[in-house]
Amino acid sequence: AQTVTQSQPEMSVQEAETVTLSCTYDTSESDYYLFWYKQPPSRQMILVIRQEAYKQQNATENRFSVNFQKAAKSFSLKISDSQLGDAAMYFCAYVASGGYQKVTFGTGTKLQVIP
Amino acid sequence: KAGVTQTPRYLIKTRGQQVTLSCSPISGHRSVSWYQQTPGQGLQFLFEYFSETQRNKGNFPGRFSGRQFSNSRSEMNVSTLELGDSALYLCASSPEERPWLGQYFGPGTRLTVT
Numbered sequence: 001a002q003t004v005t006q007s008q009p010e011m012s013v014q015e016a017e018t019v020t021l022s023c024t025y026d027t028s029e030s031d032y033y034l035f036w037y038k039q040p041p042s043r044q045m046i047l048v049i050r051q052e053a054y055k056q057q058n059a060t061e062n063r064f065s066v067n068f069q070k071a072a073k074s075f076s077l078k079i080s081d082s083q084l085g086d087a088a089m090y091f092c093a094y095v096a097s098g099g100y101q102k103v104t105f106g107t108g109t110k111l112q113v114i115p
Numbered sequence: 116k117a118g119v120t121q122t123p124r125y126l127i128k129t130r131g132q133q134v135t136l137s138c139s140p141i142s143g144h145r146s147v148s149w150y151q152q153t154p155g156q157g158l159q160f161l162f163e164y165f166s167e168t169q170r171n172k173g174n175f176p177g178r179f180s181g182r183q184f185s186n187s188r189s190e191m192n193v194s195t196l197e198l199g200d201s202a203l204y205l206c207a208s209s210p211e212e213r214p215w216l217g218q219y220f221g222p223g224t225r226l227t228v229t
Contacts (some may be wrong), residue, residue: 033216044118045205045220091158102171103148103218107157 002027004094006106013082014114020067021077021109023092031097034068034075039108040088048090051075053097079111087113116142119208119221127227133194136224140187140208147189148218149181152203161204164189165212193226201228 003026013019025034032053039045051059051068058066063080079086092106120139128134140147149161160173164183181191187208193200203225207218 037220044222045207047217050216093158097213102160102163102173104160105150105158 002029002094002096002104004092004104004106006090006092006109008109009107010110010112012112012114013079013086015082015084017082018078018080019082019111021079021090021092021111023075023077023106025073025075025092025094025104027073027094027096029096033095033097034066035093035095035103036064036066036075036077037091037093037105038086038088039091040085043088045091049077082113084113084115087111119206119219121204121206121221121224123224124222125225125227127229128196129229130196130198132196133192134196134226135190135192136204136206136226138189138191138206138208138221140189140206141210141219144208144210144219145187146209146211147183147187148207148209149189149191150205150207151175152205152223153201158205161191196228198228201226 005024034051036048037045038048049059049061049064065078067076089108091108095101095103122137146165148163150158152158162172162181167183178194183189203223205223206221209218
Protein backbone atom coordinates (compact mmCIF):
# COMPACT_ATOMS: atom_id res chain seq x y z
CA ALA A 1 0.00 0.00 0.00
CA GLN A 2 1.12 3.50 -0.73
CA THR A 3 2.01 5.69 2.22
CA VAL A 4 2.84 9.37 2.49
CA THR A 5 4.82 10.66 5.44
CA GLN A 6 5.20 14.23 6.61
CA SER A 7 7.58 14.15 9.54
CA GLN A 8 7.21 17.79 10.53
CA PRO A 9 3.88 18.34 12.32
CA GLU A 10 4.63 22.05 12.74
CA MET A 11 7.06 24.55 11.31
CA SER A 12 7.56 28.28 11.52
CA VAL A 13 9.22 30.82 9.26
CA GLN A 14 9.89 34.52 9.44
CA GLU A 15 8.07 36.65 6.95
CA ALA A 16 10.09 37.08 3.74
CA GLU A 17 12.28 34.07 4.54
CA THR A 18 12.35 30.67 2.86
CA VAL A 19 11.02 27.44 4.34
CA THR A 20 11.08 23.85 3.15
CA LEU A 21 8.44 21.29 4.05
CA SER A 22 9.38 17.62 3.79
CA CYS A 23 7.45 14.70 2.40
CA THR A 24 8.42 11.13 1.71
CA TYR A 25 6.34 8.43 0.14
CA ASP A 26 6.45 4.75 -0.46
CA THR A 27 5.26 3.10 -3.63
CA SER A 28 6.11 0.29 -6.00
CA GLU A 29 4.62 2.18 -8.94
CA SER A 30 6.80 3.89 -11.51
CA ASP A 31 4.25 6.38 -12.78
CA TYR A 32 2.37 8.57 -10.39
CA TYR A 33 1.54 12.13 -9.38
CA LEU A 34 2.51 14.07 -6.28
CA PHE A 35 0.80 17.14 -4.92
CA TRP A 36 1.03 19.79 -2.27
CA TYR A 37 -2.27 21.13 -1.00
CA LYS A 38 -2.74 24.14 1.27
CA GLN A 39 -5.55 24.41 3.83
CA PRO A 40 -5.70 27.85 5.47
CA PRO A 41 -7.48 28.09 8.84
CA SER A 42 -11.23 27.70 8.33
CA ARG A 43 -10.80 27.97 4.59
CA GLN A 44 -11.00 25.59 1.70
CA MET A 45 -8.14 23.37 0.62
CA ILE A 46 -6.47 24.40 -2.59
CA LEU A 47 -3.93 22.75 -4.85
CA VAL A 48 -0.55 24.47 -4.62
CA ILE A 49 1.58 22.44 -6.99
CA ARG A 50 1.62 19.13 -8.86
CA GLN A 51 4.51 16.97 -10.00
CA GLU A 52 4.35 14.13 -12.50
CA ALA A 53 6.80 11.38 -11.67
CA TYR A 54 7.98 10.85 -15.22
CA LYS A 55 9.03 14.50 -15.48
CA GLN A 56 12.50 15.05 -14.09
CA GLN A 57 12.13 18.81 -14.00
CA ASN A 58 10.92 20.13 -10.67
CA ALA A 59 7.58 21.91 -10.77
CA THR A 60 7.35 25.58 -9.81
CA GLU A 61 4.43 27.93 -9.22
CA ASN A 62 5.52 31.48 -8.45
CA ARG A 63 7.04 31.40 -4.94
CA PHE A 64 6.39 27.67 -4.56
CA SER A 65 8.75 25.04 -5.90
CA VAL A 66 9.41 21.39 -5.23
CA ASN A 67 12.49 19.24 -4.94
CA PHE A 68 11.48 15.88 -6.38
CA GLN A 69 13.92 13.05 -5.75
CA LYS A 70 12.35 9.98 -7.34
CA ALA A 71 14.98 7.47 -6.27
CA ALA A 72 14.82 8.68 -2.69
CA LYS A 73 11.02 8.95 -2.85
CA SER A 74 11.21 12.45 -1.51
CA PHE A 75 9.04 15.41 -2.46
CA SER A 76 9.72 18.62 -0.53
CA LEU A 77 8.03 21.98 -0.94
CA LYS A 78 9.99 25.20 -0.82
CA ILE A 79 8.20 28.44 -0.14
CA SER A 80 10.26 31.52 -0.94
CA ASP A 81 9.63 35.05 0.35
CA SER A 82 7.10 33.73 2.87
CA GLN A 83 4.00 35.83 3.39
CA LEU A 84 1.48 35.96 6.21
CA GLY A 85 -1.08 34.43 3.89
CA ASP A 86 1.07 31.32 3.58
CA ALA A 87 0.16 30.31 7.12
CA ALA A 88 -1.82 27.09 6.74
CA MET A 89 -1.78 23.32 6.94
CA TYR A 90 0.12 21.84 4.05
CA PHE A 91 -0.64 18.34 2.86
CA CYS A 92 1.47 16.21 0.63
CA ALA A 93 -0.49 13.75 -1.51
CA TYR A 94 0.17 10.88 -3.88
CA VAL A 95 -1.79 9.03 -6.52
CA ALA A 96 -0.74 6.34 -8.95
CA SER A 97 -1.59 7.04 -12.54
CA GLY A 98 -3.68 4.73 -14.62
CA GLY A 99 -7.07 3.41 -13.72
CA TYR A 100 -9.08 5.02 -10.99
CA GLN A 101 -6.73 5.31 -8.10
CA LYS A 102 -7.44 6.89 -4.75
CA VAL A 103 -5.42 9.83 -3.53
CA THR A 104 -3.33 9.22 -0.39
CA PHE A 105 -2.59 12.22 1.84
CA GLY A 106 0.07 12.79 4.45
CA THR A 107 -0.90 13.94 7.93
CA GLY A 108 0.02 17.53 7.21
CA THR A 109 2.45 20.20 8.37
CA LYS A 110 1.17 23.29 10.11
CA LEU A 111 3.12 26.31 8.92
CA GLN A 112 3.26 29.44 11.04
CA VAL A 113 4.53 32.67 9.50
CA ILE A 114 6.02 35.10 11.99
CA PRO A 115 5.73 38.81 11.15
CA LYS B 116 -18.45 29.79 -11.58
CA ALA B 117 -19.60 28.98 -8.08
CA GLY B 118 -17.27 26.77 -6.10
CA VAL B 119 -17.96 23.42 -4.51
CA THR B 120 -20.67 23.77 -1.92
CA GLN B 121 -21.40 21.47 0.98
CA THR B 122 -24.43 21.41 3.21
CA PRO B 123 -24.85 21.60 6.05
CA ARG B 124 -21.66 23.25 7.25
CA TYR B 125 -22.07 22.09 10.83
CA LEU B 126 -23.97 19.18 12.27
CA ILE B 127 -24.38 17.71 15.72
CA LYS B 128 -25.77 14.20 16.01
CA THR B 129 -26.18 11.61 18.70
CA ARG B 130 -24.55 8.21 18.71
CA GLY B 131 -26.68 5.70 16.85
CA GLN B 132 -28.35 8.23 14.57
CA GLN B 133 -27.73 8.51 10.87
CA VAL B 134 -26.71 11.52 8.84
CA THR B 135 -26.73 12.63 5.21
CA LEU B 136 -24.26 15.16 3.86
CA SER B 137 -24.61 16.88 0.53
CA CYS B 138 -22.09 18.13 -2.00
CA SER B 139 -22.74 20.22 -5.10
CA PRO B 140 -19.74 20.22 -7.45
CA ILE B 141 -18.65 23.04 -9.67
CA SER B 142 -20.89 23.26 -12.73
CA GLY B 143 -19.63 20.90 -15.41
CA HIS B 144 -17.62 18.72 -13.04
CA ARG B 145 -18.60 15.09 -13.16
CA SER B 146 -16.22 13.60 -10.60
CA VAL B 147 -16.90 13.92 -6.88
CA SER B 148 -14.67 12.53 -4.15
CA TRP B 149 -15.30 12.40 -0.41
CA TYR B 150 -12.70 12.54 2.36
CA GLN B 151 -12.80 12.30 6.12
CA GLN B 152 -10.41 14.64 7.92
CA THR B 153 -9.50 14.14 11.57
CA PRO B 154 -6.58 15.53 13.59
CA GLY B 155 -5.17 12.09 14.25
CA GLN B 156 -5.66 10.41 10.87
CA GLY B 157 -5.39 13.34 8.49
CA LEU B 158 -7.38 13.01 5.26
CA GLN B 159 -8.70 9.62 4.43
CA PHE B 160 -10.37 8.77 1.14
CA LEU B 161 -13.97 7.60 1.41
CA PHE B 162 -15.16 7.17 -2.17
CA GLU B 163 -15.22 8.71 -5.60
CA TYR B 164 -18.07 8.97 -8.08
CA PHE B 165 -18.03 9.74 -11.76
CA SER B 166 -21.20 10.02 -13.79
CA GLU B 167 -23.27 8.35 -11.05
CA THR B 168 -20.90 5.37 -10.74
CA GLN B 169 -18.73 4.67 -7.73
CA ARG B 170 -15.28 4.07 -9.16
CA ASN B 171 -13.27 3.70 -6.00
CA LYS B 172 -13.83 3.18 -2.31
CA GLY B 173 -11.60 3.63 0.71
CA ASN B 174 -11.26 1.39 3.73
CA PHE B 175 -14.33 2.42 5.66
CA PRO B 176 -17.05 0.23 7.13
CA GLY B 177 -20.30 -0.33 5.30
CA ARG B 178 -21.96 2.27 7.51
CA PHE B 179 -20.48 4.83 5.12
CA SER B 180 -22.23 5.01 1.79
CA GLY B 181 -22.68 7.49 -0.98
CA ARG B 182 -24.36 8.18 -4.24
CA GLN B 183 -24.25 10.61 -7.10
CA PHE B 184 -27.18 12.01 -9.00
CA SER B 185 -27.53 12.73 -12.70
CA ASN B 186 -26.75 16.42 -12.09
CA SER B 187 -23.46 15.33 -10.44
CA ARG B 188 -24.57 16.35 -6.97
CA SER B 189 -23.48 13.79 -4.42
CA GLU B 190 -24.58 12.68 -1.01
CA MET B 191 -22.88 10.59 1.59
CA ASN B 192 -24.66 8.80 4.38
CA VAL B 193 -23.36 7.51 7.66
CA SER B 194 -25.61 5.17 9.58
CA THR B 195 -25.43 4.16 13.23
CA LEU B 196 -23.09 7.01 14.10
CA GLU B 197 -20.19 6.41 16.45
CA LEU B 198 -18.19 8.92 18.44
CA GLY B 199 -15.21 8.26 16.18
CA ASP B 200 -17.15 9.52 13.18
CA SER B 201 -16.73 13.07 14.44
CA ALA B 202 -14.70 14.74 11.72
CA LEU B 203 -14.59 17.27 8.94
CA TYR B 204 -16.01 15.69 5.80
CA LEU B 205 -14.62 17.17 2.62
CA CYS B 206 -15.97 16.90 -0.85
CA ALA B 207 -13.86 17.57 -3.94
CA SER B 208 -14.94 17.84 -7.55
CA SER B 209 -13.04 17.65 -10.79
CA PRO B 210 -13.83 18.31 -14.42
CA GLU B 211 -11.57 15.54 -15.52
CA GLU B 212 -12.15 11.87 -15.90
CA ARG B 213 -8.98 11.53 -13.86
CA PRO B 214 -9.81 13.61 -10.80
CA TRP B 215 -6.35 13.56 -9.37
CA LEU B 216 -5.16 15.96 -12.01
CA GLY B 217 -7.05 18.74 -10.34
CA GLN B 218 -9.40 18.59 -7.41
CA TYR B 219 -11.42 21.52 -6.12
CA PHE B 220 -12.41 21.18 -2.50
CA GLY B 221 -15.50 22.40 -0.72
CA PRO B 222 -15.47 24.02 2.74
CA GLY B 223 -16.45 20.79 4.43
CA THR B 224 -19.15 19.67 6.83
CA ARG B 225 -18.09 19.56 10.47
CA LEU B 226 -19.86 16.58 12.05
CA THR B 227 -19.87 16.19 15.81
CA VAL B 228 -21.24 13.00 17.31
CA THR B 229 -22.14 13.12 21.00
